[in-house]
Amino acid sequence: MDTLGSRAVFVKLPQRPADNGLHRYAHYHIIQLAAMVMTEEQAKVKQQTKRILNRFGRKRGNLIPVLQKVQGKLGYLPREAMLEIAEFLDIPEIDVYSVVTFYNQFRLNPPGRHSIRVCLGTACHMKGGYITLDAWKRRLEIDRGQTTPDREFDLDTVACVGCCVMAPVTVVDNKPQGKVEPTKVDGILLSFKLEKERQGEESR
Amino acid sequence: MKATGFQSVASTFREIKSRAESQWRGLRDGGKSVIMVGAATCGRAAGALEVLQAIKRELKKQKLDCPVVEVGCMGHCYAEPIVTISKPGYPPICYRHVNPVIAERLVREFILGDDPCLEFVLAALEENDLVPSFSDFPRAKFEKKVILKNCGHIDPEQIEHYIANGGYSALAKALQMQPEEIIDEVKRSGLRGRGGAGFPTGQKWEICRNALGKPKYVICNGDEGDPGAFMDRAILESDPHSVLEGMLIAGYAIGARYGYIYVRAEYPLAVRRARIALRQARKLNLLGRNILGSDFSFDIKLFQGSGAFVCGEETALIASLEGEPGIPCYRPPYPATNGLYGKPTVINNVKTLVSISHIVQNGAEWFASVGTERSKGTAVFALAGKVINTGLAEVPMGTTLRQVIFDVGSGIPGGKRFKAVQIGGPSGGCLPESALDLPIDFDSLTDAGAMMGSGGMIVLDEDDCMVEISRYFLEFTQRESCGKCTFCRLGTKQMLEVLAEITKGKGKIEDLDMLSQLAEDIKAGSLCGLGKTAPNPVLSTLRYFRDEYEAHIKEGRCPALMCQELIAYYIVPEKCERSCDACVGTCTVEAISSHPKKRYKIIDQEKCVKCGTCVTSCPPQYNAIVKLSPPGQVPASK
């Protein structure tokens, strides 16, 4: 059962730590995702993954579409889900893991309620996207690829979402917002805070 | 082959077409105003959906019953959100920078009243006496829309719009030709692949047609991993059927049975519209078994790429379709003979495929009459960066860079000076002012040290640092390298470290020669195009902007005032108004305070994160905040 958890494998770390030049392949990294998933969640994850898998054929070529669907449903790829997928497609668990860690799209840690994606495409970078990223990091007190401890926000970067015209762009909850400079970062966070307070009041 | 088969294709299609045309006519000539809202990603980011809702709300309030159509991107992304209103008796007029308030006014005053609200007009679609039209724009002289013909003018989610505007006619025509005739036509047209390398498309198809193995595949490469390009996205969002039609013709020509569209998952709207297009085409039997009654059967699946630049490379793309990590393989054998699942496979870029239907429809000679000796047809660029008219531009090959940037793009905003243009993304290079009169084609760009690449064109002005941009691209390729080849994996890392030191003012002059040396080694020692072209941004900036590198190294100065470690912000006491607190209030880290006695503002350099917010906040009549480089130039505060 614990095959995936205890094996040392070649992977890119999920959070892209300081690169040491060895890149995607050479981090010896023991996965300890189990700690992240609570047991009640485990059963649910398993069940939801199974339901998605039933819609696919047992073909290796379906691996990426399956992962996309599961992540779309769960928001990330927990260990239980990956094990389930490996079993379904009848491929080694490590193959699932190596595909997951190769592509930028897949994430191994749970997402926040709001997703913040700072565009660092060429146009956005040259118009100060890196300054915007700094501002997000400073305000949320996390690095790229991380989720705030209260699971309210997660922060990551993307490479061009195709609206360079509005650079610098930040994609907030899947909606690209143009001209996001440090003051607008504060504005966006404020609007989330106000909304949360309003919801809090309504539920009371 | 079978004459009856051909006849039935023609008559089946005629029926489909006449139905589509009557639907289109019903929309256009229904006696009502037609409102079109540009709702591609660029429009949506600018607020097009809010505009759309405002229009619908106001129409309801005014009890008007006018069709509201969501269209794609016209290429004038700088003016988004764009709304086009065709009112009977008026030319179709485009409005720019529409917001919900303007939208409501347009409904009330133009559609209900008769005031065309000239203050919001971008241009009319047709020439007329009332408002200037797009053809009066200076850029009209240089543009030629072939690939982008329909973009922004039809509803991408309605196949009938595409068919009524000439769509799928080329497919019907192709199905009445022999596959060899089509390949011959494509060969004679001189079409070269728009994915970057410029390989002759007809030749690729012929190799694949003659290759043994079944089934054969057609793959549309819509990965568009270049972090500064968005043409393929715009096409898939605005005119997805044109891509399907190209794939169908390719499939027929090479004898394929299946096709895949490979689109980046970061483009959710493109994915959705392509899906809808597939469903609609299947419904009209333009996809599936015995298409239009012929004996050609073809089906297309959509595959979402998971965000890896290297997956744009054809062998890596195939690996990713097979469910593997996207790592390129050695070629030959080329995919045309050994591709997906080892079978013969044609991989073409989105724009290549869109060109195909125009070639089949209008003939090879027509296509070959546009462009230069060795590069035929038009080139599509995504213009971005420091240029006024950001957006999409389609020009004949052979147009000069100056025409694209200054005539189509209207030059640099804010009266700044042009410095360089970055073409081809991470594989391309930066060209200086002296290269502006270069006619654009595949070969001239390569000679100048850049590359056609994907077609991203980022204009840079005097505020952009050339060392920083090459560091940026190298950081990108370094991260995206799949890690297979040692030179690419470790070499780019070394180059990146050297460049990072230079941008921090810690470089040595010998580093420049080492960079060139490393660049050559990486080019020689890498298997795929990623590594082979990764050093281009560095080589081209070293070639044209060596003085900037030297300023960083020798003086610790960033001439463009961009590299954060080499600049400091400073408030000039003589210019500071003293009683104004704008900068103090906006500073995101509370680094600005007032001088205890003289009241002028001072930046605490220890706290300053160099975000530049204070510069924008300082009222223009004072303009008291300046950037200095090297940072040592800031006078000690008294």
Ligand SMILES: Cc1cc2nc3c(=O)[nH]c(=O)nc-3n(C[C@H](O)[C@H](O)[C@H](O)COP(=O)(O)O)c2cc1C
């Ligand atoms: C690193 C790398 C990235 C590439 N990215 C793309 C891409 O995003 N889109 C594309 O069409 N071709 C891309 N290509 C080129 C493809 O390998 C291939 O040549 C092209 O899809 C062939 O289509 P064409 O003949 O229509 O140009 C890339 C190549 C390399 C080496």
Ligand code: FES
């Ligand atoms: S570079 Fe940010 S959207 Fe293109």
